[in-house]
Amino acid sequence: MGQNPYLDTEVIPPPKKAYKLHLRNTGEIFEVDPDALPEHHDGQKGSILSILVENGVDIDHACGGVVACSTCHIYVQDGFDTAPEPIEEEEDQLEFAPAVNDTSRLACQCVPDGSADVTVEIPAWNRNKVSEEH
Numbered sequence: 334m335g336q337n338p339y340l341d342t343e344v345i346p347p348p349k350k351a352y353k354l355h356l357r358n359t360g361e362i363f364e365v366d367p368d369a370l371p372e373h374h375d376g377q378k379g380s381i382l383s384i385l386v387e388n389g390v391d392i393d394h395a396c397g398g399v400v401a402c403s404t405c406h407i408y409v410q411d412g413f414d415t416a417p418e419p420i421e422e423e424e425d426q427l428e429f430a431p432a433v434n435d436t437s438r439l440a441c442q443c444v445p446d447g448s449a450d451v452t453v454e455i456p457a458w459n460r461n462k463v464s465e466e467h
């Protein structure tokens with residue numbers, strides 16, 4: 334887990350209810366259990382990034398979840414309002430992400446509360462990017 338000494342990584346409450354996280358790219362549906370959230374979590378506890386990584390989804394997250402990049406950009410197409418509003422650092426980083434729209438969030442900072450199911454899509458340029466770039 335990445336650490337940013339200036340950021341409280343436990344500031345966003347984790348989900349309180351179970352919900353389903355639907356990944357539109359692959360059609361997969363992940364059950365999110367508030368009592369069994371990933372122990373190792375990049376970004377906020379219970380973040381969408383942590384759920385995706387735990388389930389083997391290859392989503393880039395270059396800074397390790399400390400709001401110092403925009404590579405974990407996702408579109409939250411359903412259930413957008415179930416996560417608290419982005420903090421200022423997230424909004425600042427999103428300005429650097431390509432193809433931002435009204436549903437854009439940084440997956441490491443987006444923590445749904447479980448009050449509804451959530452559908453996300455990872456932008457094509459953000460998947461399987463690995464480190465071939467030099």
Ligand code: FES
Pocket residue numbers: 376393394395396397398399400401402403404405426439440441442
């Ligand atoms: Fe860098 Fe989310 S992984 S901001």
